[in-house]
Amino acid sequence: xxxxxxxxxxxxxxxxxxxxxxxxxxxxxxxxxxxxxxxxxxxxxxxxxxxxxxxxxxxxxxxxxxxxxxxxxxxxxxxxxxxxxxxxxxxxxxxxxxxxxxxxxxxxxxxxxxxxxxxxxxxxxxxxxxxxxxxxxxxxxxxxxxxxxxxxxxxxxxxxxxxxxxxxxxxxxxxxxxxxxxxxxxxxxxxxxxxxxxxxxxxxxxxxxxxxxxxxxxxxxxxxxxxxxxxxxxxxxxxxxxxxxxxxxxxxxxxxxxxxxxxxxxxxxxxxxxxxxxxxxxxxxxxxxxxxxxxxxxxxxxxxxxxxxxxxxxxxxxxxxxxxxxxxxxxxxxxxx
Amino acid sequence: xxxxxxxxxxxxxxxxxxxxxxxxxxxxxxxxxxxxxxxxxxxxxxxxxxxxxxxxxxxxxxxxxxxxxxxxxxxxxxxxxxxxxxxxxxxxxxxxxxxxxxxxxxxxxxxxxxxxxxxxxxxxxxxxxxxxxxxxxxxxxxxxxxxxxxxxxxxxxxxxxxxxxxxxxxxxxxxxxxxxxxxxxxxxxxxxxxxxxxxxxxxxxxxxxxxxxxxxxxxxxxxxxxxxxxxxxxxxxxxxxxxxxxxxxxxxxxxxxxxxxxxxxxxxxxxxxxxxxxxxxxxxxxxxxxxxxxxxxxxxxxxxxxxxxxxxxxxxxxxxxxxxxxxxxxxxxxxxxxxxxxxxxxxxxxxxxxxxxxxxxxxxxxxxxxxxxxxxxxxxxxxxxxxxxxxxxxxxxxxxxxxxxxxxxxxxxxxxxxxxxxxxxxxxxxxxxxxxxxxxxxxxxxxxxxxxxxxxxxxxxxxxxxxxxxxxxxxxxxxxxxxxxxxxxxxxxxxxxxxxxxxxxxxxxxxxxxxxxxxxxxxxxxxxxxxxxxxxxxxxxx
Numbered sequence: 028x029x030x031x032x033x034x035x036x037x038x039x040x041x042x043x044x045x046x047x048x049x050x051x052x053x054x055x056x057x058x059x060x061x062x063x064x065x066x067x068x069x070x071x072x073x074x075x076x077x078x079x080x081x082x083x084x085x086x087x088x089x090x091x092x093x094x095x096x097x098x099x100x101x102x103x104x105x106x107x108x109x110x111x112x113x114x115x116x117x118x119x120x121x122x123x124x125x126x127x128x129x130x131x132x133x134x135x136x137x138x139x140x141x142x143x144x145x146x147x148x149x150x151x152x153x154x155x156x157x158x159x160x161x162x163x164x165x166x167x168x169x170x171x172x173x174x175x176x177x178x179x180x181x182x183x184x185x186x187x188x189x190x191x192x193x194x195x196x197x198x199x200x201x202x203x204x205x206x207x208x209x210x211x212x213x214x215x216x217x218x219x220x221x222x223x224x225x226x227x228x229x230x231x232x233x234x235x236x237x238x239x240x241x242x243x244x245x246x247x248x249x250x251x252x253x254x255x256x257x258x259x260x261x262x263x264x265x266x267x268x269x270x271x272x273x274x275x276x277x278x279x280x281x282x283x284x285x286x287x288x289x290x291x292x293x294x295x296x297x298x299x300x301x302x303x304x305x306x307x308x309x310x311x312x313x314x315x316x317x318x319x320x321x322x323x324x325x326x327x328x329x330x331x332x333x334x335x336x337x338x339x340x341x342x343x344x345x346x347x348x349x350x351x352x353x354x355x356x357x358x359x360x361x362x363x364x
Numbered sequence: 365x366x367x368x369x370x371x372x373x374x375x376x377x378x379x380x381x382x383x384x385x386x387x388x389x390x391x392x393x394x395x396x397x398x399x400x401x402x403x404x405x406x407x408x409x410x411x412x413x414x415x416x417x418x419x420x421x422x423x424x425x426x427x428x429x430x431x432x433x434x435x436x437x438x439x440x441x442x443x444x445x446x447x448x449x450x451x452x453x454x455x456x457x458x459x460x461x462x463x464x465x466x467x468x469x470x471x472x473x474x475x476x477x478x479x480x481x482x483x484x485x486x487x488x489x490x491x492x493x494x495x496x497x498x499x500x501x502x503x504x505x506x507x508x509x510x511x512x513x514x515x516x517x518x519x520x521x522x523x524x525x526x527x528x529x530x531x532x533x534x535x536x537x538x539x540x541x542x543x544x545x546x547x548x549x550x551x552x553x554x555x556x557x558x559x560x561x562x563x564x565x566x567x568x569x570x571x572x573x574x575x576x577x578x579x580x581x582x583x584x585x586x587x588x589x590x591x592x593x594x595x596x597x598x599x600x601x602x603x604x605x606x607x608x609x610x611x612x613x614x615x616x617x618x619x620x621x622x623x624x625x626x627x628x629x630x631x632x633x634x635x636x637x638x639x640x641x642x643x644x645x646x647x648x649x650x651x652x653x654x655x656x657x658x659x660x661x662x663x664x665x666x667x668x669x670x671x672x673x674x675x676x677x678x679x680x681x682x683x684x685x686x687x688x689x690x691x692x693x694x695x696x697x698x699x700x701x702x703x704x705x706x707x708x709x710x711x712x713x714x715x716x717x718x719x720x721x722x723x724x725x726x727x728x729x730x731x732x733x734x735x736x737x738x739x740x741x742x743x744x745x746x747x748x749x750x751x752x753x754x755x756x757x758x759x760x761x762x763x764x765x766x767x768x769x770x771x772x773x774x775x776x777x778x779x780x781x782x783x784x785x786x787x788x789x790x791x792x793x794x795x796x797x798x799x800x801x802x803x804x805x806x807x808x809x810x811x812x813x814x815x816x817x818x819x820x821x822x823x824x825x826x827x828x829x830x831x832x833x834x835x836x837x838x839x840x841x842x843x844x845x846x847x848x849x850x851x852x853x854x855x856x857x858x859x860x861x862x863x864x865x866x867x868x869x870x871x872x873x874x875x876x877x878x879x880x881x882x883x884x885x886x887x888x889x890x891x892x893x894x895x896x897x898x899x900x901x902x903x904x905x906x
Contacts, residue, residue: 108429110430111588183628190630196630321617325777
């Protein structure tokens with residue numbers, strides 16, 4: 028209980044800090060919200076009136092207090108660009124982003140850990156070098172650059188995958204998805220609309236691979252390094268001395284002990300994916316939070332920026348909390364700490 | 365599902381179980397094969413069935429700032445001109461007649477240009493079924509004048525008479541070209557009285573994608589920042605119905621992404637493709653690259669409040685430092701021409717006789733020396749989201765360095781750039797680069813007035829320049845343009861000569877409009893008077 032209480036109080040402190048910093052920054056940078064709200068040719072009188080309407084003529088501490096109170100009551104403000112409630116905008120876009128993150132994390136875990144184990148098993152050989160190159164490329168290549176390259180090659184030249192979007196545009200006319208949970212790909216599965224499912228998977232591959240590149244690199248290097256470290260431990264030598272087979276030692280003894288750091292990195296990578304979607308969604312025109320965030324930043328749509336920052340902060344905290352729980356299951360010493 | 369097997373984690377009944385027996389080479393191999401199979405299936409999944417030929421798919425960067433036709437003053441004009449109609453449409457430069465009938469079929473003006481009579485089209489209806497009549501036109505125009513984003517265009521309008529259901533008489537306080545004003549891309553749409561009443565009760569009435577227009581299309585779906593679907597209005601007055609009853613528009617902020625969508629066949633047509641892509645698209649035999657004159661013009665404002673930029677000699681010297689050919693080539697990528705002042709070619713009152721500055725660096729240096737300028741450092745700001753500015757502004761810096769003037773360049777978002785310039789002019793930037801275009805096809809009322817006419821508080825006059833002779837010429841020309849356009853042109857030309865001599869700004873280049881048209885389709889020609897608009901009713905297969 029004490030552990031949970033400590034985590035919760037530090038989480039609230041982080042949320043308060045994040046909201047205060049973002050709010051202050053949004054207010055002190057010189058910008059004119061009327062541009063986002065009524066267009067670049069808004070007149071001086073309209074811009075002045077808008078400032079009063081939006082409460083921007085009030086002192087900043089008062090504005091912040093009002094913002095906190097409204098946020099706590101579920102009112103995250105209205106986007107200056109879309110004029111819709113920020114919470115509604117987030118709710119509409121979040122499922123598409125979560126589906127993308129889930130697939131990206133799936134790819135990263137599948138390929139990252141598998142290839143990391145493989146590299147450790149074949150340490151110093153050709154396979155190890157090849158995987159190392161892939162991992163370094165994944166970590167070092169910016170997502171928007173990798174996204175454009177994949178898009179140009181696989182969508183532009185080879186035409187194996189669609190260039191953008193979550194589904195083909197025609198799908199909403201030929202095979203419309205019935206909304207059940209709001210997660211379109213999941214809804215297509217549970218409503219038996221497999222045409223849409225395959226179409227969605229087809230669209231998912233490139234953005235998910237792009238988004239997973241960084242996590243893939245990190246996980247594969249981490250899995251390899253940890254396995255090799257564990258393999259050099261005394262108990263592994265003892266197991267070898269007892270005549271246990273390499274396969275048994277590798278998969279049944281070493282891998283489990285190498286897992287906790289991998290879980291930590293998986294958690295951190297998942298959190299990274301939240302902001303990683305900003306670039307990937309922009310490149311692939313993915314209808315999620317990321318493209319909304321980029322457009323909001325470019326138009327200095329501060330209520331939307333505040334909402335997205337708050338969401339990202341909550342996302343980080345939740346993921347870290349989950350990682351702590353998994354860690355404690357894998358290693359009971361975590362609870363004692 | 366009680367058991368969920370992941371590559372290295374096994375959860376049974378919600379509990380993490382021992383990893384014993386869960387890992388083996390065959391299992392990993394299985395996962396690898398399974399995932400490869402999934403990838404293969406997804407890769408070769410058959411795309412959706414050929415959609416009904418009735419849907420025309422478009423990708424555009426045109427954001428919707430508002431769906432309110434009265435407030436509309438931004439890039440939503442891309443959609444608006446399909447949903448709403450003005451009284452008249454203005455045809456592109458050089459096309460005769462100058463105007464095409466929209467909701468008015470005939471129009472006349474009195475000799476003094478102060479009374480204009482419009483005869484309305486019979487049988488036209490709004491999408492809500494109500495008739496387009498003189499009362500509706502009067503209500504729309506008065507609403508635009510009092511509440512509109514571009515309400516100032518109706519400044520001359522004093523009263524409106526409605527002697528019959530199909531006749532509207534506009535009485536003006538001074539002569540003004542009401543045919544031109546009534547065909548504006550902003551502030552001239554005729555809106556259903558029902559919609560006007562609804563928005564008076566609820567300011568957010570339009571924002572979910574409702575409309576009150578009479579145009580050939582109506583909004584059937586709108587996802588903010590993501591997509592717009594337009595469907596043909598069955599009772600539209602035009603005898604020729606649109607070839608595409610459904611227009612599905614994806615809002616794509618990035619031009620390269622829009623280009624990828626078009627070249628890969630995801631959409632039929634894309635707009636706002638970057639100029640840097642034109643060379644490769646010209647080589648693609650599926651597309652035609654067509655160039656038109658546009659109303660977009662690049663200007664740099666000198667901060668005339670501060671020494672030594674308050675000296676016209678210094679401003680002239682800096683104007684002579686630029687290599688205009690290079691700036692035009694790099695900024696406009698071959699789709700631009702050097703500007704003759706702040707009025708773009710093809711828009712009234714452009715004057716081809718207005719002189720241009722040419723690169724003359726020796727003369728520039730001697731002008732600076734005669735003004736006693738040494739060790740000058742200038743701060744240049746430009747809109748970082750504008751890729752053309754990002755390309756050519758370094759050339760301005762280099763040009764200034766060549767005559768011994770150092771420049772610090774700052775690329776920031778336009779709304780920050782603009783806000784900083786308005787906030788504290790005396791301590792603001794030294795040179796402000798901007799892309800400008802007129803609200804409607806009269807760059808005298810707009811560009812010449814907005815950019816350089818003196819004002820108590822800076823708004824778009826960001827050179828903060830004040831010249832009474834210039835102000836008088838422009839004010840007189842505006843008053844004359846409704847009754848004697850030729851006389852007004854003379855005054856405007858004199859005003860532009862003052863701009864040349866006094867050089868409160870750098871007149872950089874007129875940008876061309878470059879449209880990429882799939883050869884498969886016939887797409888209506890670009891109309892300089894509606895620079896953000898696409899007219900979907902005219903789209904058809906080639």
